[in-house]
Amino acid sequence: MPLPFAQPFESVGGKVDAMVGEQFFNEMYEDGGVRAPYSRLAEWIDAAPEGHFARKQIEAETMFRRIGITFAVYGSEETTERLIPFDMMPRVFTETEWRRLERGITQRARALNAFLWDIYHRREIIRAGKLPGHLVWRNEAFEPAVVGISPPRKVYSHVVGIDLVRTGPDEFFVLEDNCRTPSGVSYMLENREIMMRLYPELFREQRVLPVDDYPRALRRTFASVAPEKCDGAPTIAVLTPGAFNSAYYEHSFLADQMGVELVEGQDLFVDGDFVYMRTTRGPQRVDVIYRRIDDDFIDPLAFRADSMLGVPGLLSVYRSGGVTVANAMGTGVADDKSIYPYVPEIIRFYLGEEPILNNVQTYMLRDPEDRKYVLDHLPELVVKEVHGSGGYGMLVGPTSTKAEIEEYRKRLLEEPSGFIAQPTLSLSTCPTYVDAGIAPRHVDLRPYVLSGEDVSVVPGGLTRVALVEGSLVVNSSQGGGTKDTWVLKE
């Protein structure tokens, strides 16, 4: 049987495919052969009878809908609940590949937490001249209200989601760190659950490292950062904005799996030095709050006064060590776009180690040398505004016309310090089930690092896939889906 996707992009794709298609690393096929991690999967795909995957797809969708994994889409009444597309072709890593990634992301999380402690205390990194101070002071995510507060074990970001892309067998790049309230881990867990229900035979034959320990690891992490004032087993609660939040499913899922209460702001109140929840037996003290609401909304007395979601007085209890808030307030400064280029330096400064995972090469146009390079290579680069987000005001060199590039060049020259540039990344592809059959689609990966007493990662993560042919955008709001991510034991 001929392999349905031996030739990448056999149908006519967009401009991107035509220009840089050959550069994409296909995680399943290499030099006409199947890469080792995918060998069993390839046999299994070949052996599947006609119509098999179409049937399985329907089965999977039914399962998801029954379990109720949906995310809310604001603004349209009929479709307030929608499924995130699930792709049933797993993405596979070998244990060796994984261990290297694991070392790289834990290193990064340790360094980012050390950085956060430092900038809310003595700011040694700025004194040492390794990071320009204004990148912190003028940063909107820098939170003056928490300066000087020392959270237990000096951990600020207990859960860090690190977005990675792959461009070759051993080439991984960190696209972004998420130190605030990274989401998506429930998809990692549910995707595995669904895959085990759909294809028990694959799990019998191959040793896929389990991810279902995550909730327990999360709970252990939180228990290890309980405030000193807490004696006995700490009471942990997950704080959600409520059932209409788009990630509510995940909040309740994690609370359920950890065996802790899922609370809303209205369920909590501050009395004296502690936070309590309203229970059927009266007030009960809460020691660790895993909050899934943003800094701005968490305490109307300290931040946004119009927030109905938070707990008035929470910050003062946090400051006096009566409660641990995970992730802590003010962590956003560590995952900001302007800090990102300095993360390798942050790793060297605090850990004295060389970074294991690379950043995407970032050119800062305020630097004369970088500026010269960028202006000479605009057709190959992606240029972004430093303070922009959501893909607005970007130049994607390879897909832009000459006129567009020249237009953008004028903007750059007007205020060079407002821009950064990066090479256009050739995101790797994985086999994906789409209407036309099984075809390669671009993917990224978000593993989750837990920091408390130890720093740990479960072997897996959330693989997001751009379902549209040729697309490099994996966001669920723009036609992205998710896959199960396997690490095969060796």
Added chain:
Amino acid sequence: MLGRVADQLYWMARYSERAENMARILDVADRMSLTPQDDNTRITAWYSALEVAGAQEGYAESHGEVSGSNVLHYMALDQDNPSSIFSSIRAARENARALRGTITTEMFEAINATWLELRAMDEMVLSAAGRRVFFDWVKERAHLFRGVAEGTMLRDEAMMFMDIGLDIERADSTARLLDSKYHILLPSAEDVGGALDYYQWGALLRSLSAFRAYHKIYRDRVSAIRVAELIILNAEMPRSLRCCYDRLVDTLEILCGDDAPECQRLTGRLHAWLRFRRIDEIFEQGLHEFLTDFIEGNADVGQQIARDFMMVR
């Protein structure tokens, strides 16, 4: 347990029970409309469905005159009627969704599947041929939900708040249903024990799943006073007021332990009032007056439970 969670469990159970009760009532009204009798009696059957739900006014505003097919639609599938089966299941499922961390996965899957199926239904399910299937489906799904809860939930506080919601709702519904028919239970000079009464009483018993129970217990032709006795005072009849309150007292006993909050006192008082009463006393007092008092007392118990446990601010 969080007070808010207790409140949501309580209402999830109430709404689920409400959907089932409405399916029974509509089912019986539909059966009645197939039996040979005058138009007035048929309309009465449909009207009592509105009465039990307290939906007469809402119906009158949107539909005007009472007709079988309109009431059926209004009480079954109307999305804007807060007491329709559709709205009750939606509310039960909304609560269940917010309770994902508390109820079992199986319970959520059961109620969620019910909701998804219901949402996909159209008017066709209420066609003359389809409606019986629809009512059975609603009852089945409610039974499934309760059975799954029974079989998968820890016997802890959460289960108790669901039990409380169910018993309060069921007692309320039974009392209202009985009240909407009280006139046919009163001894009248003519036609006592006649065919018409038999149909009416039979329908009432059927809507409470008590038709066969009646014959099993009384082995006798149907009489008004015994119908009332069965539905109000019989401790073995699962939808009777007495039975609901027996369970409620037991549940609160375990839930409260030594605390003895106010709701326990109110419940005990209403329970004693039912338990040590004879049916002829009730008829002397007046059935309608008795039921009105009970419905109010039952509502007070529900409110006091909310105050005692749910930290309603």
